Amino acid sequence: MDDSRKLLHCSLPRCQTANSLNCQVCCRCQTPLIKRYLWVAGTSLNSELVQDFLANRYLVITPKLVLDTQPGLSPHLPDQIPSWLKPYLKLSPYRLHVPKVYGVISGKESQVWLLEYETFSSRVQAQFAQGKFLPPLNEVWQQGTATRQFNWLWQIAQLWQPLQVQGVATTLINPGLVRVNSGIIQLQELEFDETEVALNELGQFWSTFVSESQPETQSFLEQLCHRLIAGKLDSSERLVNHLEEGLATTARLQSRSYQIAVASDAGPSRSHNEDAYYQQQNPLPSRSHQTALAIVCDGVGGHYGAKLLLIL
Numbered sequence: 001m002d003d004s005r006k007l008l009h010c011s012l013p014r015c016q017t018a019n020s021l022n023c024q025v026c027c028r029c030q031t032p033l034i035k036r037y038l039w040v041a042g043t044s045l046n047s048e049l050v051q052d053f054l055a056n057r058y059l060v061i062t063p064k065l066v067l068d069t070q071p072g073l074s075p076h077l078p079d080q081i082p083s084w085l086k087p088y089l090k091l092s093p094y095r096l097h098v099p100k101v102y103g104v105i106s107g108k109e110s111q112v113w114l115l116e117y118e119t120f121s122s123r124v125q126a127q128f129a130q131g132k133f134l135p136p137l138n139e140v141w142q143q144g145t146a147t148r149q150f151n152w153l154w155q156i157a158q159l160w161q162p163l164q165v166q167g168v169a170t171t172l173i174n175p176g177l178v179r180v181n182s183g184i185i186q187l188q189e190l191e192f193d194e195t196e197v198a199l200n201e202l203g204q205f206w207s208t209f210v211s212e213s214q215p216e217t218q219s220f221l222e223q224l225c226h227r228l229i230a231g232k233l234d235s236s237e238r239l240v241n242h243l244e245e246g247l248a249t250t251a252r253l254q255s256r257s258y259q260i261a262v263a264s265d266a267g268p269s270r271s272h273n274e275d276a277y278y279q280q281q282n283p284l285p286s287r288s289h290q291t292a293l294a295i296v297c298d299g300v301g302g303h304y305g306a307k308l309l310l311i312l
Contacts, residue, residue: 007019007020007021007059007069008020008021008023008033008035008067008069009069009070009071009072010026010028010029010031010033010072011031011033011034011071011072012026012029012031012072013072015028015029015031016070016072017029019033021129034071034072035067035071035125035128035129036067036068036071036116037061037065037066037067037068037117037120037125037128037129038058038065038066038067038068038102038114038115038116039064039065039099039114039115039116039117039133039188039189040063040064040065040066040112040113040114040115041085041101041113041114041115041189042084042113042189044063044064045060045063045064045066045112046063047063049063050062050063053069054066054105054112055076055105055106057069057070057073058105058114061128061129061131062131064133065128065131065133066114067128067129068102074103075102075103075104075114076103076104076105076106077101077103077104078104081101081104081113082113084192085101085113087163087166087167087168087190088100088101088115088190089101090166091162091163091166091190093162094159094162095118096118096184096186097155097159097184097185097186097187098159098187098190099115099116099117099186099187099188099189100115100116100118101113101114101115101116102114102115102116115189117181117186118186120181121182124181133179133188134179134180134181134186134188135179135180136175136176136178136179136180137152137175137178137179137180137185138175138178138208138209140180141209141212141213142212144214145214146213146214146215146216146217146250147247147250147251148183149209149213149214149217149221150217150243150246150247150250151183151247152180152183152185153206153221153243154240154243154244154247155184155185156172156178156185156202157236157239157240157243158236158240159172159185159187160172160199160202160236160239161236161237163190164197164236166190167192167193168190168191168192168193169193169197170191170192170193170194170197171187171189171190171191172187172202172205173197173201173202173204173205174191175205175208176188177189177190177191198231199228199231199233199234199235199236199239200228200229200230200231202228203224203225203226203227203228203229204225204228204229206221206224206225206228207222207225207229209221210222210225216250217246217250220246220249220250224242224243224246227242262277264276264277
């Protein structure tokens with residue numbers, strides 16, 4: 001389908017102007033356009049529907065991904081939803097990681113339920129436009145720093161108890177459902193537990209990451225997986241605490257450098273420059289015992305309007 005076709009409606013209620021998909025702002029009111037990509041929960045759509053519209057509103061990108069072309073209108077949401085969707089509602093406090101129920105497309109013989117995700121950058125939206133979803137954790141694991149690898153595991157550990165209560169902890173050991181949005185773990189959708197899932201199964205899943213872990217992470221993760229599989233960490237709370245200790249240790253071991261850049265300009269209306277700056281050192285190599293220091297003095301309207309900003 002040609003993106004130049006007028007498809008995406010302005011979300012402003014008094015406008016609702018149709019715009020082409022490649023527009024960033026409404027051609028009429030200049031309001032930023034909302035591109036709300038939604039995941040088809042459960043079953044997939046027929047592949048023949050790709051690039052067609054459902055309910056005169058939802059553009060089918062792939063059999064599992066649609067775009068709401070009228071985001072300013074409330075989606076249809078019936079009074080009752082199927083029982084298999086209730087964990088999504090009960091896990092709403094974890095909406096950064098768990099998709100929420102957006103609405104339903106009602107057909108003659110079936111209903112298509114849609115899920116919405118939190119916090120998507122323009123880069124991710126561009127991927128969605130091409131029909132690509134977030135990458136699985138096991139595909140990007142090797143690219144993460146030691147700190148990020150620990151943080152990904154910490155997020156999963158934090159989700160273990162609430163998902164186990166709702167009977168969907170299996171989701172966290174399914175490589176295809178544990179996805180990554182930069183530093184954030186986001187679950188593609190929820191999978192119900194067929195049998196009770198224990199932490200030792202999480203240890204088995206994590207053990208597949210050991211060989212591709214960063215050197216600062218590898219030894220700790222290998223020992224952690226052994227403890228999980230052996231049942232020596234019997235609660236998600238203890239697991240979280242253990243990961244926090246590892247994260248703190250790794251942060252202390254990592255070296256960093258601070259590149260301090262400075263610039264100043266008188267601006268378009270003044271004949272002289274009232275700004276000043278001081279930099280301690282550039283660049284500043286750092287182990288944890290050293291601290292970066294920068295001072296900015298921004299003169300706004302003379303001495304009484306001066307502002308002092310310290311960056312430590």
